[in-house]
Amino acid sequence: MPLEITFQSLRLQLSKLLPAACVVCGQSCFNIYSLCNECEYALPWTKTSCKQCGLEKDINTMVNMSCGHCLINPPVFNYCNAVFRYVSPVNKLVANFKFNAHFDAGHCLSSLMAKKMQNAYANEEKPQLIIPVPLHRNRIRKRGFNQALEIGKVVSRRCQIALAHSVVCRSRDTSPQTELRSAQARKLNLSNAFVVSDKAALRNSSFVVLLDDVVTTMATANAISKVLRHQGIRRIDVWCLARASR
Ligand SMILES: [Zn+2]
Ligand SMILES: [Zn+2]
Structure with a gap:
């Protein structure tokens, strides 16, 4: 065992x-x-969110659960599901997990994501693979682990969806997206930063989950989705613990 x-x-x-x-x-x-x-019960669970970007919006401002921004500029992936709003205590739990290696906090949030994912796909097509957003090896060396992979291990086991942890890799050590001001700078920072390193692992998949701890600008999720689309992936659902806005 x-x-x-x-x-x-x-x-x-x-x-x-x-x-x-x-x-x-x-x-x-x-x-x-x-x-x-x-x-x-008291956690900041997300309520009405845009199905494409995952940001919480007033339901009256959306068309078929898509916000005005996504109707004009749709993301490369299909949907974004955030479990929580990025406010207390979720932001503190995520920071403790990521920077202080509090695995209990990470395990707790990952289990809640798994519950939500199980419900989301209970009566519809189920994804075939979970792909955690990769970290560059320099960042892994510093931190000791990739938080998205740790979340993916829990979710994969609970939801019975295969985990593909080395399908996509980060070939360049980019600056954190949140430190860059303009959308153009964020796009440039990530150009050619991701490569599919195991094409064979994607051969039998058409529907994947791209998993991250916190999605802030969508630039990372879009850049990875682009390389996955080139491999013929039809549907990409982004899942994150929390969706933050800048
Ligand atoms: Zn308590
Ligand atoms: Zn949107």
Whole structure:
């Protein structure tokens, strides 16, 4: 049995016996993903969002759940699903996971994403692959892990969708997109930054999920979607823990 599954079943058994500390309020809770019911209910879940860019919008300003911006400038991918708004406590949980390696917080948010994804595809076509947004090897060396891949491991296992962690790679160590001011600078920063490194892994797929922790500008998701489209991928759904706007 793979070590990860052993760890998960052990954790499940332990959670029945020993309370865990809720990742938000710190109180004891008997829950496999370390979140008490009150805090789960109070999380900033997204409500009405544009189906294409994932930003929360007033329902009266959208046409068929697409915002005005996406109707004029549709993204390269098909849909963007954000689980949460990027506000407290989600922004703190994500930062703790990413920069302080708090894997409990990451596991908790990933489990909630998996629940939402399971519901989203329960009565429709299911994606064949989950592709985590890659980090450049220099960034992985510094951080020690790729947060999108860690989220992908949990979601893949729960939703029974294969995880393809080395299909796309980041060939250049680009500046963080959030540090660049203009849309043009962000586009240039990412030009040719992604390559499909394992074409064979995509051969039997036409519908994939592109997964990231936080989507801010969409430039990264668009740049990766472009290289996936060139490989004949028909549908690309972006999934993120949170959708932030600049
Ligand atoms: Zn709590
Ligand atoms: Zn939109």
